[in-house]
Amino acid sequence: MSGTYYRSNRVISKTNARNYLSQNVKIPAPVEYIASEAFQKKTKISSVCFPDTLKNIGARTFQGCSLLTEVDLPTQVETLGSNVFSQCNSLEKVTLSQSLSSIPKAAFQENRKLGCIIFPDNSQISRIRSEAFSQCTSLESLDLPPALTEIEARAFYKCKNLSSVNFPEGLKQIGKEAFYFCAIDHLKLPQSLEVLEESAFFKCKNLTHVCLPTGIRYIGKWVFHGCNRMKYLEIYHNPDFIGSWIINRACTIRCYKGSKVDDYCKEFDFNVEYL
Template sequence: MLRNAHKLSETLFSNESRLLKIQADAFSECSALREISFPDSVQEIGNGSFYKCKNLSEVHFPENLKVISNQAFYSCGLTSLELPDSLEILDESAFFKCNNLITVTLPPNVRYIGKWVFHGCNRLQYLEIRHDPEYIGEWIINRAATIRCYKGSKADRYCQESGFKVEYL
């Protein structure tokens, strides 16, 4: 584990890596870390793996990723997200307080969106949900943001029930 490795600025994984999971808190508070590319074998990013990596602005997610766990990227410097189609679970507070995010589009296989997943992302303007997830938690965004979705979808009903702004696709 590299927790609190304040001078670590980059991490390289072998192309032949068989790593399946980034363990909980693995890179927590590595404040100099700016970019990371995961091997395609990674299927899960554990709780708090990149917690408060404030300079982490670029993440290249693996093609086989299924789970981004609780607070995995809490308070990171991410400027954009290109989440893989394989992603199924965005757990609680996964991207909480990622203040540089402006727009996020969720891939179609995301079935679980945990509470507060993008809450505290003060610059987030739009969260686009083009499908019907099985579960959408409380306060997934701030009130200032807008959810873009299809009229009559689960996301639309969520917006109506929770009082979030909605734009139809």
């Protein structure tokens, strides 16, 4: 079999993508790879049927497909490129592949109608990269996968209707502004968590009471700043680092007398209650 035939048989490129373009795109087997930007801004596409042979989808491949309403990735899809389904204004539902190890940068950014993200039970996703679901303003709840260890910066930035998040035990790091200006009203963080970066929950205005797990060693500045309804932050241990102004002045920190956190409260003149 010639190399040319192999490529044309298994790869959809920007050049040959027109052969598959229609309102309802059907990608045939044995296609394994859809190249970067192959269907970018093809506004006539309303649905895509992927084959079980598919393994990789490149960067910006379906970016700006404004009529696409649903994405159902086959089991064997291993990698997605950055911005792969971003700015798809009609996209409402995404079912992810169990073979994915991470969700790339800005993969579903600015999909303002996206309200349903399904992680398979045996999902291998360990990292959600920066801005992956940024400004998905219809998203209301999340049940994150058990293999997840890191949520990068601005992953759910300004998901303003996101009120419920189920974090898995095993999660170690939540990045800068990861849940900036979300509607989370109850926060149960896993004991495995070690790092809360700067402004991770900045302006989550529905939060009222947070108890931090004792495994957290780094608390970035402004992590709960702008949470105007927050009355109590409980810290039962001595983190290695606590950044400036982690709460609003109206909030009270509950900690042990004489602890590092107690000293921090005195430095910033925060209200304190002793445990």
